[in-house]
Amino acid sequence: xxxxxxxxxxxxxxxxxxxxxxxxxxxxxxxxxxxxxxxxxxxxxxxxxxxxxxxxxxxxxxxxxxxxxxxxxxxxxxxxxxxxxxxxxxxxxxxxxxxxxxxxxxxxxxxxxxxxxxxxxxxxxxxxxxxxxxxxxxxxxxxxxxxxxxxxxxxxxxxxxxxxxxxxxxxxxxxxxxxxxxxxxxxxxxxxxxxxxxxxxxxxxxxxxxxxxxxxxxxxxxxxxxxxxxxxxxxxxxxxxxxxxxxxxxxxxxxxxxxxxxxxxxxxxxxxxxxxxxxxxxxxxxxxxxxxxxxxxxxxxxxxxxxxxxxxxxxxxxxxxxxxxxxxxxxxxxxxxxxxxxxxxxxxxxxxxxxxxxxxxxxxxxxxxxxxxxxxxxxxxxxxxxxxxxxxxxxxxxxxxxxxxxxxxxxxxxxxxxxxxxxxxxxxxxxxxxxxxxxxxxxxxxxxxxxxxxxxxxxxxxxxxxxxxxxxxxxxxxxxxxxxxxxxxxxx
Ligand SMILES: Cc1cc2nc3c(=O)[nH]c(=O)nc-3n(C[C@H](O)[C@H](O)[C@H](O)COP(=O)(O)OP(=O)(O)OC[C@H]3O[C@@H](n4cnc5c(N)ncnc54)[C@H](O)[C@@H]3O)c2cc1C
Numbered sequence: 001x002x003x004x005x006x007x008x009x010x011x012x013x014x015x016x017x018x019x020x021x022x023x024x025x026x027x028x029x030x031x032x033x034x035x036x037x038x039x040x041x042x043x044x045x046x047x048x049x050x051x052x053x054x055x056x057x058x059x060x061x062x063x064x065x066x067x068x069x070x071x072x073x074x075x076x077x078x079x080x081x082x083x084x085x086x087x088x089x090x091x092x093x094x095x096x097x098x099x100x101x102x103x104x105x106x107x108x109x110x111x112x113x114x115x116x117x118x119x120x121x122x123x124x125x126x127x128x129x130x131x132x133x134x135x136x137x138x139x140x141x142x143x144x145x146x147x148x149x150x151x152x153x154x155x156x157x158x159x160x161x162x163x164x165x166x167x168x169x170x171x172x173x174x175x176x177x178x179x180x181x182x183x184x185x186x187x188x189x190x191x192x193x194x195x196x197x198x199x200x201x202x203x204x205x206x207x208x209x210x211x212x213x214x215x216x217x218x219x220x221x222x223x224x225x226x227x228x229x230x231x232x233x234x235x236x237x238x239x240x241x242x243x244x245x246x247x248x249x250x251x252x253x254x255x256x257x258x259x260x261x262x263x264x265x266x267x268x269x270x271x272x273x274x275x276x277x278x279x280x281x282x283x284x285x286x287x288x289x290x291x292x293x294x295x296x297x298x299x300x301x302x303x304x305x306x307x308x309x310x311x312x313x314x315x316x317x318x319x320x321x322x323x324x325x326x327x328x329x330x331x332x333x334x335x336x337x338x339x340x341x342x343x344x345x346x347x348x349x350x351x352x353x354x355x356x357x358x359x360x361x362x363x364x365x366x367x368x369x370x371x372x373x374x375x376x377x378x379x380x381x382x383x384x385x386x387x388x389x390x391x392x393x394x395x396x397x398x399x400x401x402x403x404x405x406x407x408x409x410x411x412x413x414x415x416x417x418x419x420x421x422x423x424x425x426x427x428x429x430x431x432x433x434x435x436x437x438x439x440x441x442x443x444x445x446x447x448x449x450x451x452x453x454x455x456x457x458x459x460x461x462x463x464x465x466x467x468x469x470x471x472x473x474x475x476x477x478x479x480x481x482x483x484x485x486x487x488x489x490x491x492x
Contacts (some may be wrong), residue, residue, distance in 0.1 A: 022046030023053025028472030034260030057243030141168030185385025
């Protein structure tokens, strides 16, 4: 990779495209662009000295730690397709099916989430009827969901309002709020259902009852699975055995090695202006300006807000106003015998009412056994979000001590950890709060009317890795189409 490369732009007559940001969104965009339009001169500017953005893996004392992205979902194709394209088939690792359960903390104890409960809706009635997590009244209120009418208004609704309306306050507070907090770290009374988890709004619109709709789609999924004759089957979540960081690393390596794009590290874009000839002038933090025919911005939303200020004011305003929360991940490792009350599961989520500042935890050594040496337990605890923002600022030792104390209380851990590690991501999680749909619609309209300028990243339509890859693909398609290349829609 070239550091602060000074290649002379005029040395090439190829049209030049700048991709800003070397996280997964920017790398996926550069990759896609290089496939659709190999004749373009694609240059990726990354502000820091490494690619990957928030993605990072490390090995400490035989433990394999994932700083942020732990795995990705396979119900949508984009991340899985990219992994396959890059030759990661043999590295794809499914979650260990023996430990499929998720637990919920209630009064400092761990109880299994009712079997079949999927983010916001139960799919099995017996586990709901017998769960100790809900009172008899709470269970009856959930069952009422089957006969409640659908909402007439199509206006945006918060996740809290939607779930309370359909399943009752108890199910919201004890089941859904902790699950949503564990994924998004945001405030469910402000998160837009339609922008964050649109499929549930769609279920109500189409089928009225979530329970009924989930059961129906599960039956269909089973039928499809039976009908499929061959091909690799993957679990709901996959990870890369070699470490998630290998994905951006290999992408950057292949972009460079195959002359698809040039990756310039330590290159921060600070100003974007329209060039008099219709192209774009991009200035870096050293004051050097280059001309490009198109610009694809895949930086976090605050940087995009700054860059787009004079060239796309609506997009700039939407980006600048996107609220983001931060998350910290604390890894703790123990010998198995130190954990006196182990639970056999993937992990746990914590309702805000527990007041311990934790969002969620995952049992990495159960989920992916190769991540910890034999006889040891590796835990990955999430803190921060809207619930405990000070986790991002207090000294690491204080944060570790706080998380360790809560872990001792939950799992009966004794003695000192074999290893600890803290990774913090301030402002890394955009929150799709109420009003988001309209904001994104306005942003899209403006960008559609601004040829050769595109935006990708996790502030758009999904924070997960697959959604980021898709946002990169879509932005690349826009740029290629604007430059007159034929873009074949993948149809997915
Ligand atoms: C703690 C945590 C855990 C997560 N876990 C999962 C998970 O298990 N599964 C999952 O699917 N998703 C997960 N996510 C979400 C997912 O990782 C992110 O949404 C995704 O990686 C974001 O990628 P990105 O490229 O859009 O942004 P980033 O990774 O933020 O990359 C943006 C890049 O732009 C660069 N940049 C910034 N400003 C400039 C500039 N002016 N000029 C040039 N470059 C610039 C930055 O240095 C950075 O490298 C997690 C996120 C976090 C924070």
